Amino acid sequence: MPLLRWLEKLHLLNIKFLLPLPLILITFGFGGESLTNLLLKLSYHTKDKLHANTNTLRIQLVLNVLISEIKTEVFQAKNFTNVKIKTTNSTLKKLEFExxxxxxxxxxxxxxxxxxxSPKFKLPSNITTQIKPKIKVLGILAEIQKKKGITRVEIRTANSILKSLExxxxxxxxxxxxxxxxxxxxITREDARMFVSYRIKK
Known part of the structure; x- marks a missing residue:
């Protein structure tokens, strides 16, 4: 009888929707762990992108360039020199060093x-010179500029002093x-897929 009265009170309070709650909690308690384990075992397509962000791609370039301009900025307090080099007669246009x-x-x-x-090489040089930088690539951004009809490609590096090439x-x-x-x-297509990003600028 007390149970019947209690149920009548529940009905009067219009909270019948609470009755299935214990059953839901029990079901979730038994099935939740299995569902969590299943989700954790799934593989995701972000693996390659994460791999690209935590590793470098090693390449060596062989380029014939004419060094046309060198700008240096000395930071005495931080004990380093920022150097920007511009080149001509080549698809390589800029290099930046720290x-x-x-x-x-x-x-x-x-x-x-x-x-x-050679360490004895004189910078800048007024003759075409072959350079052979070894690069640890962190990432490559290709910006396609439709209006200008060009694509600028910037390489960010993990080298000790060579920081970027354009x-x-x-x-x-x-x-x-x-x-x-x-x-x-x-570089291979797989390397490009992992390290190269594209931006289209109209």
Whole structure:
């Protein structure tokens, strides 16, 4: 009888919807763990992107360039020199370095070695020079500029002093851009898929 009265009170309070609650909690308690384990075992397509963010791609470039301009900015307090180099007669247009010295002769020696040149090489040079930088690629951004008819490709590196390189190609068709990057940088399609991002600017 007390149970019947209690049920009548529940009915009067219009809270019948609470009756299935214990059954739901019991079901979730037994089935929740299995469901969680199943979800944790699933593989996700973000694996490759995470791999690209935590690793580097090693490449070596061989380029003939004419160094046309060198800008240096010395940070005495932080004991490093920022160097920006512009080139002509090549698809490679810019290089940026952060050299952990402030004495300019030492800076030039460090940069020459990073570019695969003799430490005695004089920077800047007014002749076409073959450079052979070894690069640890962190990421590559290809910005397709439709209006200008060019694609700028920036490579960010994990090198000790060479921080970035910028290429410029006179193409804007995405398939051609992809093929050119693979050819010029000597990378595979799989490498490109993991390390290259594209941005289209109209």
């Amino acid at each position: 050299v952990p010295v402030t004495e300019l002769d030492s800076v030039k020696v460090e940069i020459a070695q990073e570019l695969g040149l 290429f410029e190609f006179s193409i804007t068709e995405l398939s051609q851009v992809k093929a050119t990057i693979n050819k010029e940088l000597g």
